[in-house]
Amino acid sequence: MKLKIIVLAKQVPDTRNVGKDAMTAEGTVNRSALPAIFNPEDLNALEQALRLKEQNPGSTVGLLTMGPPRAAEIIRQGLYRGADTGWLLTDRLFAGADTLATSYALATAIKKIGGADVIIGGRQAIDGDTAQVGPQVAQKLGLSQVTYAEEIEKCEDGKLTIRRHIDGGVEMVEAPMPIVITVNGSAAPCRPCNAKLVMKYKRATVPMERTEGMEYAGLYDERPYLTLNEWSVADIDGDPQQCGLSGSPTKVKAVKNIVFQAKECKRISGCDCDIECMMKELLDEKIIG
Amino acid sequence: MNNVFVYCEIEGTKVQEVSQELLTKGRKLANELGVELHAIVAGTGIKGAVEDQILPYGVDKLFVFDGEALFPYTSAPHTEILVNLFKEEKPQICLMGATVIGRDLGPRVSSSLTSGLTADCTQLEIGSYDDKKSGNHYDNLLYQIRPAFGGNIVATIVNPDHRPQMATVRSGVMQKAVYEGESRKEVVYPEVGKYVSDAAYVVKVLSRQVEEAKHNLKGAPIVVAGGYGVGSKEGFDLLFKLAKELHGEVGGSRAAVDAGWLDHDRQIGQTGVTVHPKVYIACGISGQIQHIAGMQDSGIIISVNSDPDAPINKIADYVIVGTVEDVVPKMIKYYKQNSK
Numbered sequence: 001m002k003l004k005i006i007v008l009a010k011q012v013p014d015t016r017n018v019g020k021d022a023m024t025a026e027g028t029v030n031r032s033a034l035p036a037i038f039n040p041e042d043l044n045a046l047e048q049a050l051r052l053k054e055q056n057p058g059s060t061v062g063l064l065t066m067g068p069p070r071a072a073e074i075i076r077q078g079l080y081r082g083a084d085t086g087w088l089l090t091d092r093l094f095a096g097a098d099t100l101a102t103s104y105a106l107a108t109a110i111k112k113i114g115g116a117d118v119i120i121g122g123r124q125a126i127d128g129d130t131a132q133v134g135p136q137v138a139q140k141l142g143l144s145q146v147t148y149a150e151e152i153e154k155c156e157d158g159k160l161t162i163r164r165h166i167d168g169g170v171e172m173v174e175a176p177m178p179i180v181i182t183v184n185g186s187a188a189p190c191r192p193c194n195a196k197l198v199m200k201y202k203r204a205t206v207p208m209e210r211t212e213g214m215e216y217a218g219l220y221d222e223r224p225y226l227t228l229n230e231w232s233v234a235d236i237d238g239d240p241q242q243c244g245l246s247g248s249p250t251k252v253k254a255v256k257n258i259v260f261q262a263k264e265c266k267r268i269s270g271c272d273c274d275i276e277c278m279m280k281e282l283l284d285e286k287i288i289g
Numbered sequence: 290m291n292n293v294f295v296y297c298e299i300e301g302t303k304v305q306e307v308s309q310e311l312l313t314k315g316r317k318l319a320n321e322l323g324v325e326l327h328a329i330v331a332g333t334g335i336k337g338a339v340e341d342q343i344l345p346y347g348v349d350k351l352f353v354f355d356g357e358a359l360f361p362y363t364s365a366p367h368t369e370i371l372v373n374l375f376k377e378e379k380p381q382i383c384l385m386g387a388t389v390i391g392r393d394l395g396p397r398v399s400s401s402l403t404s405g406l407t408a409d410c411t412q413l414e415i416g417s418y419d420d421k422k423s424g425n426h427y428d429n430l431l432y433q434i435r436p437a438f439g440g441n442i443v444a445t446i447v448n449p450d451h452r453p454q455m456a457t458v459r460s461g462v463m464q465k466a467v468y469e470g471e472s473r474k475e476v477v478y479p480e481v482g483k484y485v486s487d488a489a490y491v492v493k494v495l496s497r498q499v500e501e502a503k504h505n506l507k508g509a510p511i512v513v514a515g516g517y518g519v520g521s522k523e524g525f526d527l528l529f530k531l532a533k534e535l536h537g538e539v540g541g542s543r544a545a546v547d548a549g550w551l552d553h554d555r556q557i558g559q560t561g562v563t564v565h566p567k568v569y570i571a572c573g574i575s576g577q578i579q580h581i582a583g584m585q586d587s588g589i590i591i592s593v594n595s596d597p598d599a600p601i602n603k604i605a606d607y608v609i610v611g612t613v614e615d616v617v618p619k620m621i622k623y624y625k626q627n628s629k
Contacts, residue, residue: 103400128437129560130408132396135364139400144491145364147393161495166389169499171361175492249405249451253418253432255444265602270611272619278591278607279623287589288511288535288568289628 001158002058003177005049006113007078008106008121008137009042009063011071036070038077041122043190045183048152049120050082050191056155060084062113066094066105069208075228079201080193087113088206091232096245099128103136104242105233110141112236118160120181123148131182138180145180146173150187206230290378292349293319294453296371296385296394297330299360300499302338304330306507307386307460309346314413314463315384316347316472321415322429325349326472327380331370331481332360340476347468349475356481358490361497362390365489368397373484375402380453382431384413387457399455405448406455407433409559411462411582418447425449431456436559436582461507461563504538506555511537512566514557514584517544518573518594519613525550527617528572534621540564542580558583570620572613576601593617 013034046063053059063078063086065071075086089105097105110119119141124131131147138145146162150170154161164171165184203216204226210217220226233240241247268274282288295315297308312328319326328343331354343351354370371394375383383398385391387409399406412434418427431454433446448454506512513532515525525539532539541551543558557564559582569587574580576592576599584590585604592605593616602608609616 098405099396100400100403100405103396128408130396130406131392132399132406132408135393135396136400138364139368139397145393145397146492147364148389164389166497166499168501169497171497172495173363173492174495249403249448250407250433250446251418251420251449253445253447255437255442265605265608267597267608267610270609270616270619272623275609275616275619276623276627278609279620280627282568282589283624283627288624 001056001155003052003056003060003117003155004115005052005059005061005118005120006110006116007042007046007049007061007063007083008119008134009046009065009074009078010039010122010125011036011065011067011074012039012125012127013037036073038074039122039125041124041183041185043122044185044187045120045122045181046078046081046083047188047190048149048181048183049118052118052152052155053082062086064106064109064113065089066097066102069206069230072204072206072209072228072230076201076204077193079204080197081191082194082197085229087229087231089231089236090206090208091243093233093240093243096248097243098248098250099130099132099136100249101243101245101247103133103140104247105236105238106133107137107140108238109231109236110137112231115141115178117177118179118181119143120183123182123184134180134182141178141180143178143180144175145182146175147182148184149181150184152181201226204228291381292325292327292378293322293382294327294329294375294378294380294384296383296391297328297339297343298362298386298388298390299330299332299335299339301360302332302335304339304342305386305388305460306465307388307391307458309342309465310460310463311384311386311458312343312346312348313465313468314458315382316468318382318413318415318431319347319349320470322381324381327352327378329371329374330354331356331367333357335360336478344472344474344476345467346465347470347472349473351474351476353476353478354481354484355478356485359481361494362394363490363492363494364393364397365491366485367394368401369485369489370481371398372401374479375453383453383455385455385457387459391457395455395457402451402453404451404453404455405446406457407435407446408457410435410456410458411443413456413458418449420449430454436578459563461565464565504555506538506540506557506562507564509538509564510566511535511568511570512540512557512564512584512587513537513570513572514540514542514574515545515551515572515613516542516574516580517548518575519545519550520573522550524573524613527614531570531617531621534624535568537566537568542574542577571601571605572617574601575599576604
């Protein structure tokens, strides 16, 4: 069976390297101040998608992402690993979205694409850790969902058998397609980029990334596959009221940086007498016993 | 109308501790708002088996949905129960555990009702909010407070206009306590078929293997925790020895777990277990914010670290400057000598 697979992927700030200017005054993330990476669990999802494609000849994998023009890098990274196509949702109207407004945009784009048999993404993104977008997309499309997936073990008769990583164990479930799947970080890691595909797609861009007089501009007429899909709210027939900040029920009231208050503490050396004193003190005060 | 709801999670007929923790928190919020605390539980063969595990936590009304194929949990039937019940009951707040189930169910319900949901809250409070853009003032909103951005900031989230205000909370973050005040303790058993369509049962659970936790790290009064500074798996043997003497449990930082010295289910921190022991002994732990988030409410904090300026020392009550292999055996020795 030929499958149409859409991978939901996000470019995220590398939260391991967060500086002072990382937050705006409104309490949303200032993405331009941070190094951007492919969200790790979305790579696990891409791997599951590519395996499904290989096991079902004739299948296609497309990456759907939302972000500023530079997030087209996510689509390129997917193409380098064997995906067939991609769509970047980029528009100022999408900005400041919480999970609900994000899932509205993604679900609307998926309808515009014409749906899919399998919609698969990472369990959560490292900049928010919410794990909400996958299930919310599923709900908006009226599809069933399997979250915390570790491996798609079987694809037969329009049904998938999926192993999930649940609290304290594992679970095998069977679910009919079309379906939304979110993949856990404990799943197989993603394959590396393929050198030939990197050569083929390294100049692939969305129109907004291009500048006047840029090198290789002539290539884009010759090789249409180097032009990636770039969609605005209007392109997906979206309702601007349900996108971005205006479509977000949650608001950030306050944000504070973390500062530890130094406590009064007893500093002691590692010598025998000091430690004996401390243990006696703890015993006398019945703190331990 | 306008009550506080808690979704109770079960394994078989056992109500999960995280749900009882949320009932205790939900009771406090309901008291502050002057409304009732309602609870929902859904499963198979649970009638008569779960009520006593839920009602003592201050519940005014419990909805028990007992039907075929409601256990093991799958997304759609439980979503339909909550969505359809909420359309009737119109709660103002809904809490659930930030577990695999809660994080599967919460977003689906919030998307159906177009209400806001905040994941992994570490504090919940009631307060007011002024929306600068619209100029509207709101009283009695739920402040959903959580670390964000890899633990570098703490954000307070509100849902001014949409109901219910939904939040998930990880296990161990709140503390459960049987309610000493009066509550109505009404129990109802709605007919499942009125809430769940036949089409909802599309995902089938073929098999599952779930093990009970092998230890009681979360509830231990004394925790001995190790970080990268412990240096080896053998180093952790010393910590287990100390924990055994003190009748405590062993935990560790993410660095120690990633190094393979400790099982994953013993990780303490924002992405692991949150602990509130009487005594927390941090051995060779530098004190990353994500780790601190999981232990900062401990009673007495003792830090054993060769670095006198380790960040964790700022929140410690005792700082012992020395290596783990030197200090920990001495602690064992002098504990044995001085305890009767």
